[in-house]
Amino acid sequence: MKAVCWMGKSKIETLNVPDPALLNPHDAILKITKTAICGSDLHLFDGFIPTMEQGDILGHEFMGIVEEVGRDVTNLKRGDRVVVPFTISCGNCLFCRKQLWSLCDNTNPNAHIAETLDGYTPSGLFGYSHMLGGYAGGQAQYVRVPFANVGPLKIESDLPDEKVLFLSDIFPTGYMAAENANIEEGDTVAVWGCGPVGLFAISSAFMLGAARVIAIDRFPERLELARKLGAITVDYSEEDVSVLTALKDLTGGIGPDCAIDAVGMEAHSNDLQYVYDKVKTALFMETDRPGVLRQAIIGVRKGGTLSIPGVYGGLLDKVPFGAAMNKGLTMKMGQTHMQKYMKPLLERIEKGQIDPTFLISHRITLDEAPEMYKIWRDKKDKVTKIVIDPWAEKKAA
Amino acid sequence: MADALRETPNREDLPRVGSAGVIENGRYMPPPADMDGKTWVRTTALVQASPLDCYELWRNYNAVPLWQEQIKEVRITGPKISHWVWDVDGKTTEWDEELMQDEPGKRIAWRTIQGDAYNAGEVIFDEAPGGRGTLITYLQEFGEGKAKTAIDTVRNRNPKQSVIENLRHFKAFMETGEIPRTQGQPHGPRGMSGNLKAELYGEHIKTPPGLKRAS
Numbered sequence: 257m258k259a260v261c262w263m264g265k266s267k268i269e270t271l272n273v274p275d276p277a278l279l280n281p282h283d284a285i286l287k288i289t290k291t292a293i294c295g296s297d298l299h300l301f302d303g304f305i306p307t308m309e310q311g312d313i314l315g316h317e318f319m320g321i322v323e324e325v326g327r328d329v330t331n332l333k334r335g336d337r338v339v340v341p342f343t344i345s346c347g348n349c350l351f352c353r354k355q356l357w358s359l360c361d362n363t364n365p366n367a368h369i370a371e372t373l374d375g376y377t378p379s380g381l382f383g384y385s386h387m388l389g390g391y392a393g394g395q396a397q398y399v400r401v402p403f404a405n406v407g408p409l410k411i412e413s414d415l416p417d418e419k420v421l422f423l424s425d426i427f428p429t430g431y432m433a434a435e436n437a438n439i440e441e442g443d444t445v446a447v448w449g450c451g452p453v454g455l456f457a458i459s460s461a462f463m464l465g466a467a468r469v470i471a472i473d474r475f476p477e478r479l480e481l482a483r484k485l486g487a488i489t490v491d492y493s494e495e496d497v498s499v500l501t502a503l504k505d506l507t508g509g510i511g512p513d514c515a516i517d518a519v520g521m522e523a524h525s526n527d528l529q530y531v532y533d534k535v536k537t538a539l540f541m542e543t544d545r546p547g548v549l550r551q552a553i554i555g556v557r558k559g560g561t562l563s564i565p566g567v568y569g570g571l572l573d574k575v576p577f578g579a580a581m582n583k584g585l586t587m588k589m590g591q592t593h594m595q596k597y598m599k600p601l602l603e604r605i606e607k608g609q610i611d612p613t614f615l616i617s618h619r620i621t622l623d624e625a626p627e628m629y630k631i632w633r634d635k636k637d638k639v640t641k642i643v644i645d646p647w648a649e650k651k652a653a
Numbered sequence: 654m655a656d657a658l659r660e661t662p663n664r665e666d667l668p669r670v671g672s673a674g675v676i677e678n679g680r681y682m683p684p685p686a687d688m689d690g691k692t693w694v695r696t697t698a699l700v701q702a703s704p705l706d707c708y709e710l711w712r713n714y715n716a717v718p719l720w721q722e723q724i725k726e727v728r729i730t731g732p733k734i735s736h737w738v739w740d741v742d743g744k745t746t747e748w749d750e751e752l753m754q755d756e757p758g759k760r761i762a763w764r765t766i767q768g769d770a771y772n773a774g775e776v777i778f779d780e781a782p783g784g785r786g787t788l789i790t791y792l793q794e795f796g797e798g799k800a801k802t803a804i805d806t807v808r809n810r811n812p813k814q815s816v817i818e819n820l821r822h823f824k825a826f827m828e829t830g831e832i833p834r835t836q837g838q839p840h841g842p843r844g845m846s847g848n849l850k851a852e853l854y855g856e857h858i859k860t861p862p863g864l865k866r867a868s
Contacts, residue, residue: 261841273839280831281864307854310847311840328830346829348701350785362825365833366854368814380833386854392838400838403829 258646259396260625262312265303268626273313276392276400281328284404286340290417291318291394293625293632293642294342294425295451296520296567300385301629304521304543305569307369307386315395316342316382317424319417322408323398331405338408340401341594342425344380344391347406351379358591363403364389373570378591395625397646409598418643419605422452422612428597430456430518433565434464436588437514441465446503446512446555447487448548450478452641453565454518455615458485461516463609470506472499474524477638481615493526503555511557520566523547529574536573543570553580564589618642623650665782672760672777673792690798694813698824701786704778705758710827711776712761720822720832720861722815739770741809746770771796791820810858822861832863
């Protein structure tokens with residue numbers, strides 16, 4: 257089959273690899289019908305996530321048709337159409353029982369690596385480094401889905417793939433970000449980053465009762481999508497714009513009630529801290545560039561909540577924790593507890609409350625994926641979301 | 654005794670002495686230190702199953718190769734004696750073990766009586782505080798010193814890590830009926846750096862099969 261492989265930092269290739277096989281009793285094999293490139297895939301592309309191995313198949317946002325099931329799979333059968341969550345959960349450990357699905361105890365075969373770095377391991381993830389399991393990802397024609405009784409969500413309606421594909425990650429992730437922000441009716445919510453997760457966080461914030469959302473980014477096409485969803489936009493790259501001043505100006509000086517960092521470890525900014533973080537990460541003296549996290553801690557109001565769906569990988573420098581303590585902030589974060597959100601969000605899509613296709617800008621083939629990673633990283637060609645049809649042939653030039 | 658605190662609605666009685674020496678007179682005790690040519694490892698797991706179910710799987714010697722790394726075979730050769738075959742890339746090491754303690758639902762202890770490797774250990778199954786399943790404490794001693802352990806770390810698997818991984822496999826097997834694996838998945842060419850990393854992460858050590866227990 258064809259698959260998108262990580263061959264080193266900034267090096268992605270579409271290669272022919274063997275088809276996946278059933279390896280465990282709860283496995284299923286999926287013929288993938290649609291898959292996508294996630295913003296967090298760029299952290300892999302840019303070499304920010306350690307423990308990638310040359311040859312790894314990327315991709316954690318995918319859906320497809322069940323081709324084959326293992327002996328102990330009881331919830332699925334051949335021919336079922338399913339969306340697969342990017343987190344892999346066993347369904348029976350203490351964490352799964354507490355609905356903390358992305359913290360499952362039993363799905364990471366390389367738990368010892370994550371334990372060394374983080375103390376304890378989160379769940380395994382598809383196509384997202386060996387410290388998180390080393391599972392082959394879904395930017396491919398077929399994929400093996402472990403613990404298939406627990407993850408995949410059956411789509412029984414005739415909704416097109418593109419409308420449900422984002423239940424695999426970014427829609428639930430944006431929704432949990434808004435839920436984690438403790439939004440109360442009438443709140444003002446600031447969202448850093450208007451990529452897919454940020455945009456879903458904006459729409460989810462309104463669903464949960466926000467009166468106003470302030471959206472921060474620098475790309476015109478993303479800011480336009482944010483305005484379409486009803487947010488006030490702040491372009492931090494414009495001359496004389498200070499995000500912190502903007503947040504005060506828009507809230508009568510008290511700051512937003514909730515802040516959502518939908519950017520994570522590779523933040524950009526126009527000030528000295530960006531240079532500082534660039535130098536420190538280049539010297540391996542820190543692993544992440546936490547510019548947005550710093551700004552969100554300073555910018556959110558006293559007693560406010562900071563929600564962090566943006567991915568961080570390791571050690572951060574100069575995080576103003578004193579401000580967080582003295583302002584009495586609440587912080588909530590983590591990979592998405594997918595199984596808790598997929599079904600209710602599918603119902604919202606079915607009822608027509610949201611059409612997640614609004615952010616798709618590019619539809620491509622697997623062969624076009626390597627080039628698209630570069631366009632996605634450099635935010636060229638007004639890219640907002642890339643969907644891959646793994647069975648489409650390359651378009652004639 | 655508990656007079657200092659008057660409201661403790663969910664507090665359970667404290668053990669004065671805990672399993673495998675974790676608690677002594679109410680204090681936490683660290684694991685035994687490596688010395689005199691011996692290596693110790695103590696590891697614990699919280700398993701969502703009853704102590705008796707955990708005991709029964711552990712005590713089923715025929716099932717050991719399903720969840721312990723690199724154990725090719727365990728044969729019962731006497732009332733309390735079993736013969737173990739350890740296989741590292743086709744090179745086998747064999748020994749006989751004697752069952753020292755066998756308390757259903759509570760405790761199993763053993764030691765090597767003859768063969769090419771020495772180990773002794775015990776595994777203890779306690780009800781976890783708050784009714785949250787079984788707290789397993791696994792203590793094992795190896796007859797090898799620091800130099801040999803270091804060589805094992807480079808050439809195969811550090812014996813301490815292997816005990817930790819075995820308990821992890823046991824927990825996954827117990828809770829889910831399988832052991833998570835990625836060996837055998839498709840991937841592109843690994844190249845030198847990919848193979849080196851896989852080696853470094855211990856990914857070349859075969860994940861035990863973990864097929865469902867024979868009844």
